[in-house]
Amino acid sequence: MSLTLDFVSTIRAERSGLIDLLADVDAMTAWVREHAAELDVDPGFTATEEGREETVRLRQAVRALFARAVAPEPPSRADAADLPAFGGSLALVNATALAAPRAPQLSWNGQPALVTAPAVEAEPSTRVRGALARAAVEFLAGPDRTQLRTCQAPRCVLYFIKEHPRQEWCSTACGNRARAARHYREHKK
Template identity: 75%
Template structure:
């Protein structure tokens, strides 16, 4: 999985639907399921089982990465999900860099049927440290990569996601969000027009 997708997936574990905010790392079962779906990209055992301590550390890392994303999109507004509750910038930067160093990963050359790039982690690290290192590394690569200038927050109603603007005319993270935003805009214009008619003396 490319660093861009892994980083966006990680910050996107905070999302929203009609009922409100959803946290895909809200408990150990939810985190276990989320990690297992990405076990290979995260360099962890496919049978990974989250502990409460690992979950809390991973959530702490996620909030640090979200703080860096918020800084990256400035002066545009950050995600509405948690903008007022994010940790400080310097603290977040230190935490992400520390997570990368806790289980260093380096490129390795494999040759099954020809040259192939793989990533190897420090062998002494446990799954939880490797997991956080992989997530932090993906965030660092994304934040220093070519896609960063196109990072945006989706401004559609109820959406709290970050996305990469892949097309010049793209305004929202998905077609569904675009439809919702257009419907909301149409509703506001209709109400404004209706209000103007009701107050008109003619």
């Protein structure tokens, strides 16, 4: 799964209801540490409340862009009514992507190799948000965007990439749940 899909999927549904994997500082710290290599931060990263709030705000902006990308399909049921406006979301994602720019650098350990390095010093939390915003920009401007879908299975709130023409759900479990719900509706007396 892409970093962007992982990020927007930090809101998910379980039997008990909606789960937010960025609900508090400890949860965000754990999520960022899981993705430390992709986010280019120290595996010992520790979130702050301010950084968590800004990251959640960014997530909602990316989810608003996803909602626009899947239209005319309906957006995720998790937060469709609470998404920020499209224009503001687009501006926030673009500004955040610029907040911690990276630059190509040449490394030469026997052979030349391309590496990236921070172009400016930034707090780890700012770098996390910058990496998440850049990943969202690259995803939404890339070829996978046209295959972005909202899972319509009962209780599912995830977005997914449609990998084959007949795929309707994000996972086999969701497909089974949707078929069982349809069977129940059709045979209900």
